[in-house]
Amino acid sequence: MLTCTLCERTEAVFMRPYSGEKLCGRCFCKSMESKVKATIARYEMLQPDDKIMVAVSGGKDSVILLHILSKIEKRFPEATLCAVTVDEGIRGYRDEALKFAVKNCRKLGVKHIVTSFKEMFGYELDELVSMMREKGEGKLTPCSYCGVLRRRVLNTAAREAGVDKLATAHNLDDETQTMMLNILHGDVLRTARVKPVLTVVHPKLIQRVKPFCEVPEREIAFYAYLKKNEFQGVPCLYAGTALRNDVRTVLNRLEEKHAGTKFTVFRSIERIRPALEAMVEEVKLQECKKCGEPTVGELCKPCQMLEELSIA
Numbered sequence: 001m002l003t004c005t006l007c008e009r010t011e012a013v014f015m016r017p018y019s020g021e022k023l024c025g026r027c028f029c030k031s032m033e034s035k036v037k038a039t040i041a042r043y044e045m046l047q048p049d050d051k052i053m054v055a056v057s058g059g060k061d062s063v064i065l066l067h068i069l070s071k072i073e074k075r076f077p078e079a080t081l082c083a084v085t086v087d088e089g090i091r092g093y094r095d096e097a098l099k100f101a102v103k104n105c106r107k108l109g110v111k112h113i114v115t116s117f118k119e120m121f122g123y124e125l126d127e128l129v130s131m132m133r134e135k136g137e138g139k140l141t142p143c144s145y146c147g148v149l150r151r152r153v154l155n156t157a158a159r160e161a162g163v164d165k166l167a168t169a170h171n172l173d174d175e176t177q178t179m180m181l182n183i184l185h186g187d188v189l190r191t192a193r194v195k196p197v198l199t200v201v202h203p204k205l206i207q208r209v210k211p212f213c214e215v216p217e218r219e220i221a222f223y224a225y226l227k228k229n230e231f232q233g234v235p236c237l238y239a240g241t242a243l244r245n246d247v248r249t250v251l252n253r254l255e256e257k258h259a260g261t262k263f264t265v266f267r268s269i270e271r272i273r274p275a276l277e278a279m280v281e282e283v284k285l286q287e288c289k290k291c292g293e294p295t296v297g298e299l300c301k302p303c304q305m306l307e308e309l310s311i312a
């Protein structure tokens with residue numbers, strides 16, 4: 001029997017190849033929770049009296065983030081926690097995930113707001129994808145639309161709820177994939193802006209934080225398994241279209257052969273970020289002439305996208 005390296009009593013059920021730790025279920029969960037607390041402290045993500053909103057899709061990562069943050073929040077009586085789910089309108093996927101989001105929020109007694117693309121833009125993602133395909137919209141994928149529109153809906157929901165922070169469940173895998181994608185897209189300076197705590201550059205933008213940015217996806221999955229949390233397991237039907245999938249496969253292969261690769265990529269970018277930030281001009285945002293939301297140019301990205309589909 002392999003004994004847990006932390007408590008030295010119980011049988012180990014999880015091995016962390018990058019650190020050599022062998023952990024029992026109890027120590028594994030405790031160490032993951034401590035890791036999240038350490039990340040929050042290192043990046044000064046949250047303050048003791050913050051009003052926090054968690055973006056809960058109903059998938060494993062966001063459900064576990066909600067559980068862990070609700071545990072942490074109990075120790076800070078002046079902090080509050082609520083959740084938001086965006087229904088993008090993806091038939092056979094989001095409707096199912098929404099049920100899990102509702103169920104978990106109810107279980108934890110967390111106030112839950114549900115909002116949608118339909119409500120905000122008048123169309124579901126499925127409808128936008130059909131229009132996009134009819135028009136033969138060049139390089140844009142369903143995920144490009146989905147990501148831009150979801151960020152807008154989340155920011156609006158957070159602002160209307162009057163919260164200080166919007167926590168998203170981006171994990172170490174997501175973050176390293178994004179860093180590699182920025183390089184592959186020839187947009188490496190973008191990495192200066194994509195970070196664990198986003199810099200607020202306009203009063204209408206709510207600060208986004210990523211408490212899971214140092215947690216591998218595999219560990220979130222194991223935590224969910226141990227805690228028997230219920231979540232949406234079926235992937236989105238549009239997910240296969242993204243270059244991100246290829247990057248994920250490559251990084252997973254590298255991690256398997258060379259444990260710790262993802263952490264190395266993450267830390268390397270963290271180290272060069274100050275230099276990248278110094279190279280990027282300070283963004284001056286104005287208000288979109290159509291919807292009034294913050295934007296670099298005259299028209300914001302969501303308005304541009306909808307206009308390209310001739311529906312705005």
Ligand code: SF4
Nearest residue numbers: 142143146236238239
């Ligand atoms: S996989 Fe793409 S389309 Fe599906 S929910 Fe994620 S970003 Fe949206």
Ligand SMILES: [Zn+2]
Nearest residue numbers: 004007024027
């Ligand atoms: Zn143990």
Ligand SMILES: [Zn+2]
Nearest residue numbers: 288291300303
């Ligand atoms: Zn706009």
